[in-house]
Structure formats: structure tokens, C-alpha cells
Amino acid sequence: MATPAVLTHPESLKRPAGPSEYAKHPINAALSKEDKIELYRKMARIRHFEQRCIRVYQQGKIGGFLHLYVGQEAVAAGTISLLGKHDHLITGYRDHGHGLMVGMGMNECMAELTGKATGCSQGKGGSMHYFAPDKNYWGGHGIVGGQAPLGTGLAYAVKYLGHKGSCLAYMGDGAVNQGAVHEAYNLAALWDLPIIFVIENNGYSMGTSQERSSAHPGCLAKRAEGYGMAWDVVNGHDVYEVRAKTSAALKRAHEESKPTVLEIFTYRYYGHSMADPDKTYRDKEEIKEYREQKDPVLLFEKELLAEKVLTPELSQAINEAAMAEADQAAAFADASPDPTVADITKNIYWEEDHRGPQTTSRGTIIFE
Amino acid sequence: MPVITYREALRAAMREELQRDEKVVLMGEEVAQFNGAYKVTEGLLKEFGPKRVVDTPISEAGFIGLGIGASMLGIRPVMELMFWSFSYVAFDQIVNNAGNIRYMSGGLINCPIVIRGPANGGTNVGATHSHTPEAILASHPGIKVVCPATPYDAKGLMKAAIRDNDPVYVMENTILYNDKGEVPDEDYIVPLGVADVKRTGEDLTIVAHGRAVITSLKAAEILEKEHGVSVEVVDLRSIRPLDEATVLQSVRKTHRVLLVEENKPFCGVDAQVAYLIQSKAFDELDAPIHRVSSIDAPQIYCKRLEDQQLPNAQRVVAEALKVLA
Numbered sequence: 001m002a003t004p005a006v007l008t009h010p011e012s013l014k015r016p017a018g019p020s021e022y023a024k025h026p027i028n029a030a031l032s033k034e035d036k037i038e039l040y041r042k043m044a045r046i047r048h049f050e051q052r053c054i055r056v057y058q059q060g061k062i063g064g065f066l067h068l069y070v071g072q073e074a075v076a077a078g079t080i081s082l083l084g085k086h087d088h089l090i091t092g093y094r095d096h097g098h099g100l101m102v103g104m105g106m107n108e109c110m111a112e113l114t115g116k117a118t119g120c121s122q123g124k125g126g127s128m129h130y131f132a133p134d135k136n137y138w139g140g141h142g143i144v145g146g147q148a149p150l151g152t153g154l155a156y157a158v159k160y161l162g163h164k165g166s167c168l169a170y171m172g173d174g175a176v177n178q179g180a181v182h183e184a185y186n187l188a189a190l191w192d193l194p195i196i197f198v199i200e201n202n203g204y205s206m207g208t209s210q211e212r213s214s215a216h217p218g219c220l221a222k223r224a225e226g227y228g229m230a231w232d233v234v235n236g237h238d239v240y241e242v243r244a245k246t247s248a249a250l251k252r253a254h255e256e257s258k259p260t261v262l263e264i265f266t267y268r269y270y271g272h273s274m275a276d277p278d279k280t281y282r283d284k285e286e287i288k289e290y291r292e293q294k295d296p297v298l299l300f301e302k303e304l305l306a307e308k309v310l311t312p313e314l315s316q317a318i319n320e321a322a323m324a325e326a327d328q329a330a331a332f333a334d335a336s337p338d339p340t341v342a343d344i345t346k347n348i349y350w351e352e353d354h355r356g357p358q359t360t361s362r363g364t365i366i367f368e
Numbered sequence: 369m370p371v372i373t374y375r376e377a378l379r380a381a382m383r384e385e386l387q388r389d390e391k392v393v394l395m396g397e398e399v400a401q402f403n404g405a406y407k408v409t410e411g412l413l414k415e416f417g418p419k420r421v422v423d424t425p426i427s428e429a430g431f432i433g434l435g436i437g438a439s440m441l442g443i444r445p446v447m448e449l450m451f452w453s454f455s456y457v458a459f460d461q462i463v464n465n466a467g468n469i470r471y472m473s474g475g476l477i478n479c480p481i482v483i484r485g486p487a488n489g490g491t492n493v494g495a496t497h498s499h500t501p502e503a504i505l506a507s508h509p510g511i512k513v514v515c516p517a518t519p520y521d522a523k524g525l526m527k528a529a530i531r532d533n534d535p536v537y538v539m540e541n542t543i544l545y546n547d548k549g550e551v552p553d554e555d556y557i558v559p560l561g562v563a564d565v566k567r568t569g570e571d572l573t574i575v576a577h578g579r580a581v582i583t584s585l586k587a588a589e590i591l592e593k594e595h596g597v598s599v600e601v602v603d604l605r606s607i608r609p610l611d612e613a614t615v616l617q618s619v620r621k622t623h624r625v626l627l628v629e630e631n632k633p634f635c636g637v638d639a640q641v642a643y644l645i646q647s648k649a650f651d652e653l654d655a656p657i658h659r660v661s662s663i664d665a666p667q668i669y670c671k672r673l674e675d676q677q678l679p680n681a682q683r684v685v686a687e688a689l690k691v692l693a
């Protein structure tokens with residue numbers, strides 16, 4: 001195997017999880033007590049929303065694929081908590097956490113999963129295809145790696161428009177082997193685009209461990225060196241570390257218009273999707289260890305309890321409220337109507353949706 | 369005769385060909401250690417080992433192109449695409465390289481590759497994962513495309529595909545994987561380019577391929593029971609080469625035609641079949657040809673609506689009655 005003897009992994013991951021070494025990093029020190037509580041609340045909301053989805057799926061109300069984000073919350077939470085007006089993001093099909101982080105409502109998110117007209121994409125996109133362009137969230141993409149060039153294009157547009165902004169393009173540890181990703185890396189570096197490629201390395205692409213899928217010089221992020229790009233490795237169980245290292249990459253994007261590859265080490269607790277029985281390719285013990293020792297939500301709760309930002313009572317209230325919100329979202333989805341047959345042929349072409357003087361083509365565009 | 373599933377029939381074909389010819393190699397994402405995303409290749413790694421059954425990274429352009437290259441040196445790669453929808457990232461390899469190499473080399477180079485995997489809607493996974501590219505691919509001379517509808521055809525066509533000296537793209541269907549049917553244990557092939565009359569009838573010919581055949585057979589039952597109409601169902605099985613003779617023979621018998629496919633209508637396979645019939649059997653027709661295809665839009669996610677977007681027995685019956693009116 002091509003895996004090198006020396007692995008380039010985050011220092012903090014080599015030690016047992018304890019208090020964050022990045023709590024005092026300026027980007028975290030600048031957070032008010034309320035900010036920290038809000039960040040925790042957002043992570044808890046992702047956790048409870050996803051866990052509620054499992055039940056809705058088991059009730060047969062969600063079909064198709066359902067890729068859960070449980071275990072990876074600190075990645076979306078840490079990175080997205082730093083974004084401003086001109087920072088954009090795009091990801092793959094494991095896209096619910098990012099959606100909730102940018103401020104999408106649980107109702108529209110749940111209703112999309114059950115295919116209802118009240119869903120964020122009117123029941124047309126589904127679990128893998130969430131979009132909230134009003135919140136700078138450009139999806140939700142089902143084809144592995146396909147979002148990397150799109151993210152590069154968003155970064156190009158940010159630069160073109162003269163905005164001080166960036167794009168975060170997320171992908172998995174399996175996606176890095178798509179040709180499109182490498183073409184995007186080259187373009188980003190060649191044209192000095194303000195993009196951060198975020199590799200959410202959860203150790204597996206479906207049933208394939210990272211070691212079985214990727215040749216690399218120590219870590220996946222280090223491939224950036226081949227393109228002269230900056231890179232870093234990040235402990236994705238520690239939301240403070242995620243924020244600290246992402247802030248450096250954002251600064252590079254905002255101030256120098258340069259790309260970065262960040263490899264964030266994380267873990268998914270459930271199967272690849274709900275269709276994956278998750279019985280063959282990893283140890284139950286491994287999952288248990290991550291859940292018990294490195295859970296990003298629990299670790300951050302501990303951190304905030306120690307900082308006396310959170311109290312056990314407040315934490316309980318936050319979690320209960322998130323569960324209640326997820327329950328209510330499930331009820332909302334239940335009560336919502338399906339799209340109609342007429343809806344099937346809407347939203348295919350702008351001019352079909354906006355028939356009027358601006359319509360330029362005269363031929364038939366939708367066929368019987 | 370043993371009754372096995374469509375999935376098992378495909379597996380049996382691959383197992384027999386792996387045994388018969390050591391140049392046959394299976395390759396794709398999750399085909400080996402995980403036993404296949406849809407378990408089509410289950411047990412084959414164990415039986416044949418990692419030289420013959422190979423897991424790939426998620427690099428379709430790379431590994432499909434690699435398979436095409438290897439086939440030029442005589443390897444017979446059987447490449448799994450987890451979904452044919454993912455072929456789009458490897459389009460250049462699949463069309464430009466595999467499809468043109470024999471022609472551009474003046475016949476010097478063979479490209480005996482098989483690319484297989486599911487190509488269907490109806491599974492509630494949204495637009496990116498529900499493509500049916502048989503028409504797009506079959507529109508390129510140099511490429512062969514087959515769409516088995518039954519376990520018997522799945523095994524026979526797969527074996528014929530593996531033995532063929534040109535690129536053959538086998539479009540399976542996840543919804544059919546558990547369908548059962550009689551499949552001989554012994555070696556047989558279903559030749560490429562031979563359609564099959566799945567049901568004989570007098571009043572109307574339905575031409576279909578893939579799962580649309582199963583849908584059409586259901587509709588034919590309803591038409592007979594509830595409307596007293598005798599329907600013949602012709603299963604194309606192979607899109608290219610296309611069995612014109614069998615289609616035309618049925619048209620000459622019933623004089624009325626309904627074409628059913630899961631593709632979107634524009635430039636679908638049935639656009640070609642309709643042209644075939646009007647150009648070679650126009651005088652035989654007692655009524656205009658009608659079509660049922662998917663409603664012309666990207667695949668909708670909502671399952672209840674997707675079931676209506678696809679051809680279903682109700683839509684086929686309704687359209688058949690129009691042809692017969």
C-alpha cells in the first residue's frame with residue numbers, strides 16, 4: 001500500500017481528548033458567553049434533528065437515501081460559525097448539518113426529506129439536495145466531488161464581484177479521488193481564488209476505509225502541496241480547534257485571495273446512509289470509542305461547563321428544546337401536502353415559470 | 369428449472385464467465401470487500417480473490433478509462449457503476465474512448481469492455497441518481513447497449529456482453545434486482561440484438577425495454593381483463609443493436625402500436641422506434657403511434673409524485689385505450 005510510514009495528523013488527536021488547546025485562541029477568546037451558548041445550541045440542534053430523522057425514516061416516511069451527520073457536528077458548526085456576508089458554502093449529500101447551521105429551519109428541512117411541497121426544495125430535491133442560496137448555501141450535491149468545481153466557481157464569482165469573501169467547499173475523504181476535485185484544486189491555486197476545500201475525513205467512504213482508497217504523502221490535505229496551496233490538518237472533535245484553524249484559512253482567502261485545503265478529522269456514528277447495515281467494515285468498538293471519548297457535542301458541553309458558561313440545567317433545557325423543535329418539525333412535515341403532478345414540470349426553465357415579454361425562445365421546450 | 373432473482377442471475381453470469389475465462393476481471397466501487405452496494409457481486413471476492421474482483425476508489429473517469437485501456441490489451445473488464453448516473457463523470461472515457469477506438473484505428477484495436485450497473489428511477493433518490501442513459505449512449509455508433517427486464521435475460525445478456533469484442537453497456541434496474549424467474553443452470557447466452565415477444569396478442573403491440581416491459585405486462589393483463597383487449601408485448605432487450613425485424617413483425621400483426629419507456633420523451637429510444645415503424649411499416653398502421661415515457665422533467669424526489677412521473681400500469685392502460693379508440 002502507498003500509505004506512508006509517517007502520517008501527518010493533528011497533534012491534538014494524538015493525545016486523549018481533554019480541555020481544548022484552542023480555547024484561548026483569539027477567535028475563540030473573542031466569543032461572548034452568549035455566542036458560546038448559541039454555538040452549543042446549534043450543535044445540539046443538528047444532533048437532535050438527525051436523530052429524529054432516523055425515526056421518521058423508520059416510520060417509512062423518508063425513503064431513498066438518508067446520510068446522517070451525527071458525530072461530525074463540530075465541522076459544520078465550527079467552520080460556518082465564522083462566516084460573514086460574502087462567505088459561501090457548498091457540500092455533498094451529507095448536507096443537513098450545514099443547512100441547519102446556515103439558519104435553515106427544521107420544518108423545511110424535515111418536510112424536504114418526506115417529499116412535501118413545504119420542503120426547502122418543494123419536495124423536488126430530497127435529502128441529498130438541500131439549497132438555501134439566500135443564506136449563501138449552494139447545496140447539497142449528490143454526485144461525489146461534483147461540488148468542488150462549483151465551489152471554485154463561487155469563489156471565482158466572489159473575487160470577480162470584488163467582494164471580500166470566500167467559498168467553503170466541503171467533501172469527504174472518498175471524494176478527494178474524483179478528477180474534478182484535482183482540476184478544481186489546480187484552478188483555485190492557478191487563479192488565486194478565495195476558497196477553502198474542507199475535507200471532512202470521517203475515515204470511510206461507504207464501506208471503504210481511507211487507507212484502501214487513497215494514496216497520499218501523509219495525509220489527504222498534503223496533496224495541496226502539489227498545487228502550491230496552503231493546507232492544515234484539524235481535530236474535528238474540537239469545535240474550538242476547527243474555528244481556530246478555519247479562521248486562518250479564511251484570513252488567507254479574505255486578505256490574500258488564496259486557497260487552502262483543510263482536512264478535518266471526524267467520525268460518523270451511523271452507517272454511510274440508512275441503507276448501510278454497517279456490519280462488516282468497522283468495529284463496533286471503534287464506534288463506541290469515538291462516541292464515548294471524542295463526541296464533539298459532549299466535549300464542547302464539558303468545555304463550556306468547565307468555563308462556567310453552561311450549567312447542567314441550561315444544557316438540559318437546550319437539548320430538550322432542540323428535541324421538541326425536531327418533534328414539531330416531524331409533525332409539520334406530516335401535516336404538509338405533497339407537490340402536485342403539475343408541479344413536476346415547473347422549475348425546469350426560467351421562461352416557463354415566467355412567461356411574459358422577456359421570453360425569448362419560441363419553440364417547445366417541454367415535451368409530451 | 370431453478371427460480372432465482374435477477375440479482376442472482378447477474379451474479380451467476382459473472383461467476384461463470386470468471387470461471388471460463390481468466391481474462392475476465394470485475395472492478396468497481398465496493399464490489400469486493402463490501403460485496404457490492406446492491407450485493408450483485410456478493411461472494412465473488414471470496415471465490416475468485418482480489419486479482420479478479422477489485423475495489424476501486426471513487427474515481428469513475430479513472431477506473432473506467434483504466435478498464436478501457438486494459439481491454440485493448442485483451443483483458444475483459446466488467447466494470448460496475450454503482451449507478452449509471454455516475455457514468456456522467458466518465459463520459460469521455462465511455463463515449464469518446466471506448467466508442468471510437470475501433471473506428472479510429474481502422475479496426476486494429478478491440479475494446480471488449482462491459483460496463484454495468486443500475487439505470488433507473490423509482491427509488492426516491494432524486495434527479496442526480498435517477499438517470500436512464502441508454503438512449504444517450506446508444507446514439508453513439510461503436511457502442512452496444514442492453515437493458516434486461518427478466519432474470520433469464522439478465523444472465524444471458526450479461527454473458528453475451530462479456531464475450532463480445534466491443535464495448536457493451538448493461539443497464540440494470542435496482543427495482544428488478546429481487547424479481548424472480550426461471551434461469552437455466554447451464555451455459556447459455558441471449559444474443560445481443562434479439563428482441564423477445566414477452567406476451568403474444570392480436571389487437572395492440574406494446575414495445576418496451578427494461579422495467580417498462582414489466583409495467584407493460586401488468587398493463588396488458590388489465591387491458592385483457594377489464595377491456596377485452598389482446599396485447600402483444602415486445603421486449604427490445606437490446607437497444608443497440610436493435611432488432612428491427614421482431615418489432616416490425618409484431619406491427620404487421622396488430623397494426624396498432626404503443627411505445628413505453630422509462631426515459632424522458634425527447635430523443636428517447638422510442639423516438640427512434642417510432643421512426644423505424646413509420647419508415648418501414650407505415651401502411652400497416654391503423655392508428656397513430658402513441659408513447660408513454662417519464663414526464664419530461666428532471667426526476668422529482670417526492671416518491672408519490674415520482675411514481676406518477678414514471679410510466680406506470682395506469683398510464684399505459686389509458687394511453688393504450690387511446691391507440692385503440
Ligand SMILES: Cc1ncc(C[n+]2csc(CCOP(=O)(O)OP(=O)(O)O)c2C)c(N)n1
Pocket residue numbers: 094142143144171172173174175176200202204205206272397426428450454457
Ligand atoms: C460520482 C459518484 N460516484 C459514486 C457515488 C456513490 N457514493 C455516494 S457517497 C459515496 C462515498 C463517499 O465517501 P466520502 O467522500 O468519504 O464521504 P462521506 O460519505 O464519508 O461523507 C459513494 C461511493 C456518487 N454519489 N457519485
Ligand SMILES: [Mg+2]
Pocket residue numbers: 172173174200201202203204205206
Ligand atoms: Mg468519508
